[in-house]
Amino acid sequence: MNPELADLSRTLFSPVALGLFLVATLGYLYAMAVTKVAVPATDGGEAADVSGGSSGRTALRIATAAAVLGAIALAAHIVVRGMASGRMPLGNMFEFSTIMALTIVVAGLVVFQWRLHRPEVMGFLLLGTVLTMGAALLVYSEPGPLMPILSTAWRAIHVSAIVFAAGLFTVSFVFASLYLLRDTAERHLRASLPGGSVGAARAVDLGDVDDGLGTVPQRQSPDDDLSALDGQDMDGLEDEVNADYRSRMRAAINPYRLAAGTFVGTSAVAWVFWVTDGPTRFLSVTVTMVAASLVAWWFVPYLPSASTLDAMAYRTIAFAFPIWTFAVISGAIWAEQSWGRYW
Amino acid sequence: MSGPDGRLSATDTLPGVTKVDSAPPPQANPPVRRGPRRPKGPWSFVVASARMGWRWLTRMKTALIILGILGVITLLATVVPQEPNVAATVADWRSGEAGPGVVVSQVIDLFGLYDAYGSPLFLALLLLLFLSLTACLIPRIRAFARLARRGRPPLSRHLDSHPHHIAMQSPRRPDEVRADVTALLTRRRWRLRAATADGLGHDQVAAEKGIIAREGGSLVFHLSFYLLLVGIVAGQLLQFVGQVGVIEGQSVADTPAAYWNVEAGRWFEFDDHRGFNLQLDEFRVDWVRSLEFAGQPSLFEADVTVTEEDGSVRSDTIAGNVPMVVDDFKVHLLDWGYAPVLQVAVDGEVVWEGTQAAQGTDQGFFRTAIKVPAEDPDIGFQVGVYPYAPDNDDGVPNFTGAPWPDAPVAVVAMYEGDLALTSAQNVNILDTSRMELATTAFVRLGETVEVADGVEVSFPELRTWAGFQVSYRPTVPVLLAGALLLLVGLVPALYAYRRRLWVEVVADGDGGTLVTVAGRTFQRADAFGREFDELAGRIAEVADATPVATPRRHDADDTTATQRAATVSATAAPSGVGTRPDQPTDSASS
Numbered sequence: 001m002n003p004e005l006a007d008l009s010r011t012l013f014s015p016v017a018l019g020l021f022l023v024a025t026l027g028y029l030y031a032m033a034v035t036k037v038a039v040p041a042t043d044g045g046e047a048a049d050v051s052g053g054s055s056g057r058t059a060l061r062i063a064t065a066a067a068v069l070g071a072i073a074l075a076a077h078i079v080v081r082g083m084a085s086g087r088m089p090l091g092n093m094f095e096f097s098t099i100m101a102l103t104i105v106v107a108g109l110v111v112f113q114w115r116l117h118r119p120e121v122m123g124f125l126l127l128g129t130v131l132t133m134g135a136a137l138l139v140y141s142e143p144g145p146l147m148p149i150l151s152t153a154w155r156a157i158h159v160s161a162i163v164f165a166a167g168l169f170t171v172s173f174v175f176a177s178l179y180l181l182r183d184t185a186e187r188h189l190r191a192s193l194p195g196g197s198v199g200a201a202r203a204v205d206l207g208d209v210d211d212g213l214g215t216v217p218q219r220q221s222p223d224d225d226l227s228a229l230d231g232q233d234m235d236g237l238e239d240e241v242n243a244d245y246r247s248r249m250r251a252a253i254n255p256y257r258l259a260a261g262t263f264v265g266t267s268a269v270a271w272v273f274w275v276t277d278g279p280t281r282f283l284s285v286t287v288t289m290v291a292a293s294l295v296a297w298w299f300v301p302y303l304p305s306a307s308t309l310d311a312m313a314y315r316t317i318a319f320a321f322p323i324w325t326f327a328v329i330s331g332a333i334w335a336e337q338s339w340g341r342y343w
Numbered sequence: 344m345s346g347p348d349g350r351l352s353a354t355d356t357l358p359g360v361t362k363v364d365s366a367p368p369p370q371a372n373p374p375v376r377r378g379p380r381r382p383k384g385p386w387s388f389v390v391a392s393a394r395m396g397w398r399w400l401t402r403m404k405t406a407l408i409i410l411g412i413l414g415v416i417t418l419l420a421t422v423v424p425q426e427p428n429v430a431a432t433v434a435d436w437r438s439g440e441a442g443p444g445v446v447v448s449q450v451i452d453l454f455g456l457y458d459a460y461g462s463p464l465f466l467a468l469l470l471l472l473f474l475s476l477t478a479c480l481i482p483r484i485r486a487f488a489r490l491a492r493r494g495r496p497p498l499s500r501h502l503d504s505h506p507h508h509i510a511m512q513s514p515r516r517p518d519e520v521r522a523d524v525t526a527l528l529t530r531r532r533w534r535l536r537a538a539t540a541d542g543l544g545h546d547q548v549a550a551e552k553g554i555i556a557r558e559g560g561s562l563v564f565h566l567s568f569y570l571l572l573v574g575i576v577a578g579q580l581l582q583f584v585g586q587v588g589v590i591e592g593q594s595v596a597d598t599p600a601a602y603w604n605v606e607a608g609r610w611f612e613f614d615d616h617r618g619f620n621l622q623l624d625e626f627r628v629d630w631v632r633s634l635e636f637a638g639q640p641s642l643f644e645a646d647v648t649v650t651e652e653d654g655s656v657r658s659d660t661i662a663g664n665v666p667m668v669v670d671d672f673k674v675h676l677l678d679w680g681y682a683p684v685l686q687v688a689v690d691g692e693v694v695w696e697g698t699q700a701a702q703g704t705d706q707g708f709f710r711t712a713i714k715v716p717a718e719d720p721d722i723g724f725q726v727g728v729y730p731y732a733p734d735n736d737d738g739v740p741n742f743t744g745a746p747w748p749d750a751p752v753a754v755v756a757m758y759e760g761d762l763a764l765t766s767a768q769n770v771n772i773l774d775t776s777r778m779e780l781a782t783t784a785f786v787r788l789g790e791t792v793e794v795a796d797g798v799e800v801s802f803p804e805l806r807t808w809a810g811f812q813v814s815y816r817p818t819v820p821v822l823l824a825g826a827l828l829l830l831v832g833l834v835p836a837l838y839a840y841r842r843r844l845w846v847e848v849v850a851d852g853d854g855g856t857l858v859t860v861a862g863r864t865f866q867r868a869d870a871f872g873r874e875f876d877e878l879a880g881r882i883a884e885v886a887d888a889t890p891v892a893t894p895r896r897h898d899a900d901d902t903t904a905t906q907r908a909a910t911v912s913a914t915a916a917p918s919g920v921g922t923r924p925d926q927p928t929d930s931a932s933s
């Protein structure tokens with residue numbers, strides 16, 4: 001045990017990494033908000049480039065830098081903490097949550113910002129990172145040694161796979177929640193357009209199915225989101241149309257119902273905090289989630305299209321699910337080896 | 344035949360075409376068709392209900408609901424203590440001593456949640472789930488087999504009705520282009536149907552890919568659950584798990600009576616015991632010696648010697664994570680404790696002497712009991728051994744609760760009365776219901792203390808015991824195989840996607856060819872979008888073609904939708920779809 005290293009690791013976690021991620025969150029959200037609300041790019045199509053003038057571009061650059069530096073600081077925190085306790089830093093809830101947070105940022109930067117050119121989703125991924133790190137602080141514990149009963153190769157495999165998958169599931173949780181908001185707004189908007197119908201995402205044309213195989217096609221949005229707006233020549237109309245578009249999108253979702261629903265939904269899990277730590281912790285968790293949902297509501301008009309969010313959520317889950325399955329299996333193998341039980 | 348842009352226009356008809364998808368497509372959720380005859384008589388109600396029940400059971404939605412309920416039960420089982428694991432905690436919850444109270448406890452009992460995995464609710468749901476799975480897999484496997492053997496994609500009459508399509512112009516002849524494109528698609532392992540081979544007038548190649556991988560993966564994934572089920576159920580029936588503590592230097596035999604605790608499956612017979620003898624030569628345990636992390640062991644291992652029934656002798660070291668395997672039985676080191684050597688003398692005469700495996704407690708002491716029925720009245724002692732209780736300044740032991748044995752002290756409470764030894768008792772617990780507390784004292788290691796008039800307790804030695812779990816789980820390989828199959832099926836089931844491609848080649852009248860490529864996917868639209876673009880590029884390459892008037896995808900879809908709307912309303916479409924231009928799902932391009 002080395003107290004100086006322990007101190008250093010704490011500083012790297014908070015304020016350094018947490019502060020940088022907060023800056024990055026705000027920067028990304030700002031960049032998204034000042035970006036011109038064009039007709040959203042279609043499923044996995046080309047990048048929605050930041051054409052929102054120089055302030056948006058600057059904000060994006062600052063946010064990216066902050067996110068990269070924060071990720072480095074968080075990785076350094078993990079290494080230093082591991083040195084302080086002389087073991088792999090995968091021993092308790094605090095350490096799991098830290099690595100989950102790092103997974104979210106790195107996956108966001110590498111896959112969604114740099115490979116798929118979707119910087120718009122980064123604001124909410126960083127928000128998820130900050131909240132995960134906040135949750136980690138709730139279960140903070142000093143670096144310490146591990147029971148020898150816990151240290152086997154299978155344990156390392158099991159825990160790192162679980163934590164990695166959990167981080168990716170958090171990413172898909174962010175996409176899926178945003179999808180629900182955006183989809184609601186798009187349906188509302190489409191229903192209010194001339195000739196529009198309800199239903200943003202639905203089954204694809206089954207016109208050629210002839211084999212009686214009961215496959216259920218994945219949902220997709222066939223008419224490329226708001227192509228009807230295209231016909232109205234969006235390009236010609238300026239800010240007022242945008243403002244009108246934004247307010248109509250937000251009007252599709254009742255914020256009070258969203259807040260109440262988020263509160264109830266979060267409570268379904270967070271009641272455990274009330275039992276173990278009292279009402280303060282319960283309320284801080286639920287209220288934070290409600291606040292996050294309202295932020296997401298305000299940003300609905302700037303989000304990528306529902307079909308894009310759907311595809312990104314699917315991708316993330318499809319990647320994480322086999323890893324998680326493998327992790328569960330390796331956990332059973334570990335338990336069988338260590339205790340002669342499967343869990 | 345073809346419109347000016349080389350594609351078929353919606354109003355064209357193809358003479359003599361039979362294998363084109365001109366029939367209205369099946370709906371995503373076809374309405375349940377009533378049979379021509381409905382059963383009459385007293386049985387009709389029963390038959391109809393059974394049919395309805397079966398239909399309900401074989402729906403994916405039902406499986407999801409059942410799976411969801413099972414998930415909730417599993418989740419609750421992580422919060423509610425489970426009787427098979429921690430019976431004592433459950434008893435405390437039931438009596439209201441711990442947990443949320445008696446009323447909640449009764450609700451928990453009502454749902455059988457103290458033994459979630461053995462509760463009738465859980466087992467019934469599991470049965471339903473597997474019934475549902477079976478009912479749904481049989482037709483799926485049949486359809487899959489048919490498709491895998493003979494399935495070929497249908498030709499398409501309206502290439503521009505598909506979400507992806509692109510037109511290209513090639514200077515080469517149609518049959519050359521077709522041959523090259525066919526070769527390309529074959530190389531990429533697409534299944535093909537060529538219009539020429541079917542005697543159709545039109546030069547179209549239909550291709551399909553991803554059938555086997557996606558559906559096959561999904562089937563393997565779901566079938567692996569049967570293997571897991573067999574492994575778990577047979578494992579429950581065949582398994583044996585027993586726990587036993589062995590004091591250093593002593594030994595224990597693998598016989599049912601020797602274990603403290605036994606959990607044996609119904610098919611595990613007496614003869615299945617291996618009858619080996621396990622001797623604990625040395626037990627080593629150590630901890631992080633700081634009070635902050637008190638109790639975190641850093642060393643935990645046991646040297647043992649095993650004598651099998653055939654006489655072969657083996658010495659080994661069992662550690663926390665390193666079990667020893669004896670004849671398919673696994674021996675784990677799971678528990679430990681102190682075994683104080685204690686002696687009781689009354690009026691100078693030793694009346695009790697022994698070494699018992701004392702049970703560890705959350706308060707950091709190790710509990711055991713001494714029962715001396717030979718006296719009148721009976722005397723008994725509750726003994727708590729504190730391994731590390733150094734004297735503080737005023738000479739009184741400071742009970743730290745730390746586990747290392749640097750200053751062991753035995754706290755003894757002497758009782759007098761009736762030991763009630765006629766009922767079964769735990770050796771480590773004194774039944775004080777009919778006894779009176781006489782006195783308490785503490786005895787340091789190596790001391791002899793006169794606790795009451797003429798009664799002396801000595802504590803000459805502190806030994807340790809190790810707790811072993813002996814387990815036999817013959818279905819582990821089955822479960823591993825099931826888990827492996829599950830993973831092998833899962834990846835293609837999530838990643839592969841079924842998609843179709845159509846390539847049409849039409850002479851443009853100048854010796855060149857108009858090539859139209861169209862595509863549609865059943866899953867993962869984003870992935871197919873990229874694949875289509877890449878494939879179209881490759882096709883353009885092999886055909887030396889250049890795109891003509893490639894419309895932006897929005898526009899393309901828009902025109903398609905408009906055009907389709909016109910077509911649909913012109914041909915008496917099924918009710919309710921003709922007025923919805925962006926709803927291609929239900930309207931056939933007829």
Ligand code: HEM
Pocket residue numbers: 214215216401402403406410472473475476477479480483561565568
């Ligand atoms: C947890 C992971 C699981 C996933 C991702 C999954 C996924 C799927 C998918 C994609 C289908 C195909 C739907 C279709 O094409 O019609 C399906 C069908 C089905 N699955 Fe699962 N499944 C899972 C677990 C299970 C389990 C554990 C069971 C039961 C033991 C089960 C029972 C069924 C049933 C009964 C169907 C309905 C088949 C049909 O209606 O055609 N599933 N599942």
